[in-house]
Amino acid sequence: MYSFDDLVRFSSKILQAAGLNEEKASVIARLFVTADAMGHDTHGLKLVAFHMPDIEDGHMLLEGEPDVLQDRGATVVWDGKRLSGVWLAQKALSLAAERAKQYGTCSIAIQRAHHTGCLEAFLPELTEQGLIAMITNSVPASKLMAPFGGLDRALSTNPFAVGIPTGDVPILIDMSCTICAGTKIMRWVDEGKKTPGYWIQDAQGNLSNDPTILFSEPKGTLLPIGGHEYGHKGYNLALMVEALTQGLSGFGGADYSEHITPGSTNGGKADLSVDRLGPVFIQVTDPEAFLGLEAFERQTKHLVDSCKNSRPINENEPVRLPGTKGYLGLKRAKEVGLELYPGIMEDIIPIAERYGVELPDPLPGT
């Protein structure tokens, strides 16, 4: 078990050694450790190793600020220019929070952001200010889902997250439009496991629980929420996410099919560097601009209580609210430290050694 702050310092030092400045590195490191603390261990410090090649070969832009392509007050568009998506999203959420307090609501679309990491990790900072926050992204070059009734990949997994203040533990939603997230699939492949349900279809459209068929030819696809029975629901959500992210940022599938990327920082040509790029859409709404935070939380608190008070189907599994586990996990990690998922520290150690960054000491007695 490690101290939360030690892990942030440790990973920040690695990111700095690889070329990010202190401000960017510390924002990114804090969000990675937050993700681990919230239980999103596929999107926490695991990303240090995942992002490192792109940081080292320049596919992630390490320095500078996003270009402001449009700013109308309540709506903003940035070109993220391949900067860290984690850092960009955090910066955009801060701006959107400020603007939401002024206009009541603010939407920001970002084109060409590098990987955004764990979406839920951004939310507690917003809900603690009494704000409703939404963040969603798509990855046009990484399609995993076929349209409902189809065989060919046309959509990415399209995660979206929503944070809702309740006056107590917030409601934190983080879900993909596919039955499960792509990173879960990668973990099951790594661990030689089947998917818990028939959440995949093979290249002929047959249901399967074998995650390896997403990566071997002829490739299968990850099913939308609702699967073969009512997968129009997940398909609908995916279309909505792609329209908001790609349409409003002006960066998406249309650029890939035409083998160009908008903007100019990579010379207008698609290259490997765009493959992990995604457009991001952020929206922050201030209940104070409606009938006030108190009126808002009076309803959301009641909603939470109604759900919690529902008798559970299985006596030993009380009804939960989304985000409670992650939020309390984060609180506990800051107080007493956190364990990392097996293999994560082992992946980072060679990188730390290469850069001469000292490993954090495990907490005494752990």
Added chain:
Amino acid sequence: MYSFDDLVRFSSKILQAAGLNEEKASVIARLFVTADAMGHDTHGLKLVAFHMPDIEDGHMLLEGEPDVLQDRGATVVWDGKRLSGVWLAQKALSLAAERAKQYGTCSIAIQRAHHTGCLEAFLPELTEQGLIAMITNSVPASKLMAPFGGLDRALSTNPFAVGIPTGDVPILIDMSCTICAGTKIMRWVDEGKKTPGYWIQDAQGNLSNDPTILFSEPKGTLLPIGGHEYGHKGYNLALMVEALTQGLSGFGGADYSEHITPGSTNGGKADLSVDRLGPVFIQVTDPEAFLGLEAFERQTKHLVDSCKNSRPINENEPVRLPGTKGYLGLKRAKEVGLELYPGIMEDIIPIAERYGVELPDPLPGT
């Protein structure tokens, strides 16, 4: 088969005879017939008979305007005062469209709206202006869904609809957070049918396809999207809809449990009239405030084409986009007329006769 305009005139006359003024009646009638033309026959003219008791006994407020409780430009709150939800939503969408053109985005929360009818029917008018529109509502007194893992009703079906311009046929999404809509269940009960899948759980939490158990004691519940396997997804969406509608409008479950309703038009006490009331949340976004409609539609058109070009699982069922059937159905109905779902005209005839409103003539040769 009837002419679209004849059906609008006919149903508007009935609504006027029952006490609504010409403006309100014609807006509501046009949206009812639009819903039928788009294939939402549970939310079209069928609602004439469904709304009539509330119109006749005063549970729907027939005259007046909503009270403006808050107006910050890009955010607005109305008290709908039990006025027709169809009329209120249409009016709010018009205002939101105007404001979105000014601010880039506009969100409007409405408390105490009577039934809003078919959400998808509102969308074409917005997408034709090149706007993205979202409309969602909940009905705090009409809970059908238990939280994921629970037995007791805590959430309504929470429909939401999103319209997305593409430069051609728009993407029109209209879905509930339960596996299917509540009105579909009512129709299957009426017709003595089972649900197409195991979309219901009984009072003990067992899966069922018998829709009657939603209405007989001990009552079952309609499952969230994802069912027993991954129903946290539908549960997440439902929480989001209830927070936006009830939280931002300041009218929701908290008012029912405390046996009061906010505002004053019904004396501050809950009564039968509130039972069909719901808060509504509307959001309109103008792509012109981002990188322009052309840049937006370049991406959404590509998205539509990618989906359509996917090989279908079943050769005879090409991949469809949500909204295409409804949009083309509406276009066709305006050109050549429409058939009504069996039983709908039969339900209206006694009402028309009671008010002395002449029935529309079927189109020649039909």
